[in-house]
Amino acid sequence: MRQGGRGFLGTMNETHDVPFPAPSHWIDGRAVQGSGPLIDVVNPADDSVIASVHEGTAEDLNRAVDAALAAFPGWSSTSPKDRIAVIRRLAEGMQKHSEELAETITAEMGAPITFSRQAQAGFPVASTLAAITAAEGFEWTEVIENSLVIHEPIGVVGAITPWNFPLQQLVTKVVPAMLAGNTVVLKPSELSPLSARTFAEIATEAGLPNGVFNVVQGTGPVVGEAIARHPKIDMISFTGSTRAGKAVSVAASDTVKRVALELGGKAAHIVLPDADLDFAVTRGLAYAWANGGQACGAYVRLLVPEDLQQTVVEKLRAAAGEYTVGDPADEATRIGPVASETQRRRVDGYIERGIADGATLVVGGPGRPDGFETGAYVRPTIFSDVDPDSVIAQEEIFGPVLAVIPYTDDDHAVEIANGTVYGLNAAITGDEEHAMAIARRLRVGQVDVNGGQHNFQAPFGGYKQSGNGREMGRAGIEEFLETKAITR
Numbered sequence: 094m095r096q097g098g099r100g101f102l103g104t105m106n107e108t109h110d111v112p113f114p115a116p117s118h119w120i121d122g123r124a125v126q127g128s129g130p131l132i133d134v135v136n137p138a139d140d141s142v143i144a145s146v147h148e149g150t151a152e153d154l155n156r157a158v159d160a161a162l163a164a165f166p167g168w169s170s171t172s173p174k175d176r177i178a179v180i181r182r183l184a185e186g187m188q189k190h191s192e193e194l195a196e197t198i199t200a201e202m203g204a205p206i207t208f209s210r211q212a213q214a215g216f217p218v219a220s221t222l223a224a225i226t227a228a229e230g231f232e233w234t235e236v237i238e239n240s241l242v243i244h245e246p247i248g249v250v251g252a253i254t255p256w257n258f259p260l261q262q263l264v265t266k267v268v269p270a271m272l273a274g275n276t277v278v279l280k281p282s283e284l285s286p287l288s289a290r291t292f293a294e295i296a297t298e299a300g301l302p303n304g305v306f307n308v309v310q311g312t313g314p315v316v317g318e319a320i321a322r323h324p325k326i327d328m329i330s331f332t333g334s335t336r337a338g339k340a341v342s343v344a345a346s347d348t349v350k351r352v353a354l355e356l357g358g359k360a361a362h363i364v365l366p367d368a369d370l371d372f373a374v375t376r377g378l379a380y381a382w383a384n385g386g387q388a389c390g391a392y393v394r395l396l397v398p399e400d401l402q403q404t405v406v407e408k409l410r411a412a413a414g415e416y417t418v419g420d421p422a423d424e425a426t427r428i429g430p431v432a433s434e435t436q437r438r439r440v441d442g443y444i445e446r447g448i449a450d451g452a453t454l455v456v457g458g459p460g461r462p463d464g465f466e467t468g469a470y471v472r473p474t475i476f477s478d479v480d481p482d483s484v485i486a487q488e489e490i491f492g493p494v495l496a497v498i499p500y501t502d503d504d505h506a507v508e509i510a511n512g513t514v515y516g517l518n519a520a521i522t523g524d525e526e527h528a529m530a531i532a533r534r535l536r537v538g539q540v541d542v543n544g545g546q547h548n549f550q551a552p553f554g555g556y557k558q559s560g561n562g563r564e565m566g567r568a569g570i571e572e573f574l575e576t577k578a579i580t581r
Contacts, residue, residue: 117146118153118310119293121160122303127153127310132283137203137430137437137469138421146286149311151319154278157307158325161249161276164304169246169274176272177228182299183268184221187260190295191215194260194288196422201285202256203430203469204384205421212384216549217264220565223549227567228272240580246274247351247575248327251320253313253341254289255333256282256432257387257491263289265553265564266330271305273573278307278326280316284432313337321345328573329353332389334489335514335558353562353572355389355554357489358517361510362392363500363531364405365523373522374408376544378495380520382416382473385431386440386493389559390518390539394479394486396506399499406455406477406497413456416473416493418465430469431492437469440492444474447485452476452496481509489515503531511536516556538563 118125127147134144168176187194194217195209204213235242250270254262259281267277281289289308296306309316313333321329321344331341332355345352362380364373380392397405421429431437444459457474473493479486486496500506510519511534520541521528532540538555552568554560562572 117290118149118157119290119306119308120153120157121163121307122297122301124290125153125156129153129311132310132312134201134284134286135433136200137432137434138200140434140467140469143200144287146283146310148283149280149309149316149319153309154316154319154323157278157309158249158323160304160307161278162325164302165246165248165276168271168276168302168305171274173228173231173233173272173274176274177225179300180221180228180268180272181225183296183301184218184225186295186299187214187221187292188218190291191218194291197287197291198259198285199421199429201287202259202432203421205423205426205429207424207426208384209421213258213260216258216261219549220261220264221268223566224268224272224569227269227550227570231567231570237578240578243577243579244273244571244574245577247573248275249325250275250277250573251323251326251329252277252279253317253320253329253331253333254279254281256284257384257389259285260288260292262332263292265569266332267292267306269564269569270330270573271301273570275328275573276305276307278309278320280309280311280313280320283310283312286310317341318344321350322347324348326350330562330572331355335560338560353564354560355562355564356517356558356560357515358389358391358555358559359394359487359489359513359515360390360392360518360520360537361394361396361535362520362522363396363506363510364398364401365521365527365531366398366401367527368523370401370405370408372544374405374412376522377520378409378412378416381495382428382493385428386473387431387436387491389489392520393490393495394481394509395495395497396500396509397497399501402477402497402499406475409475409495409497410455413473413475418462418470418473428473428493431471432469434469436491437471440471440490440494443485443488443490443492443494444472447474447476447479447483447494447496450480450483450485451478452480452483452485453478455497457494481512487513507531507534514558517559518553518555 129148550566
């Protein structure tokens, strides 16, 4: 797909001679070089600048919105069958170029290459195929007594996506929005903008009409806020921090846009007394430290019966030794750098706070791992005896930091699990009937019982300050539709 620094459409990064697609804007089916100030895209493994992106301007955004508006009548009137055909070719294109996508994401945000192949590049294909299945079975019109109920696209969708899963988060918004007949203006994170450009090229190659999908690069406070405020954008779909989500909601309120928010999380993994502890530890640590802990659904609080805490801690100590920290391009690496130097300092500050607040340090600690004088590397860290009300148990850290919290009985475990402002997801390991009873008591949008296989058709989204709305499957398509009743 790329040769000597060129994307498969022959685009060239004009700022740096590097083998990555030029992260220019993508407006009305073609690359558009911006005129705003440059923002460097930094490889967090070695601090090298791999590309630069122009901050979007008001003119850039207006052009993108106008292109989306112009494309909306034609795309929205296209049959669902024909829209599905385009998106199916898009999925095939992502699969075809999966290795390049994985390598690009590893370079722009530091995910280990093996994880990038499986999740960063693999999940978007699976999500897209699941959305296609949902669209194929969707009832776009239905009769309710003497009313014809029609589900119609909203219009122009503004999508704002984060840096931790840059392609997956793009796909979970853009694909269902387009399947529903909407057109889209996307702002990817300035930390990981390269995969969005590649997606745009793949979509065009798949036959997506010009203007249906547009990209304006830039930062959240500038371009993201402008998208939320834009009077011609009908809906905002945002994934990011709870703090930023609140700002988006305020900015969008002037025009009474629909706003869908997928925000922070502080997932509890409850280990029941009869659980297979080896399985609980292996799976729990994998989900706590996957993507360097930079996942809103990471299982970052491990709740264990107080009489089993020491046994679990020793198993965690042994399991942690299998997590090799290193260059994310190395096949042997299981934990790479976090996404930026700013994030490294943030995570390190939380580790220091955990020690200061009296939690027991099991492995890791503050500072860079030995042998890593440069790059955004942190020590994968485990704390035990964590107070459920402490900072590291309440606030989203977004790094490889696991807090082990002891509990006394079911009621205590549920109280701790529900005892944050977040409500995105949770996990339970133990007797299935017991676990299912606990799952019903948790104030979260999704619960994993005994390592249930991830279901891309199931709705994903949060309670409380983890946001509103749902992504994935049928629910993900419904999010981007208006409902009209014609009564006769």
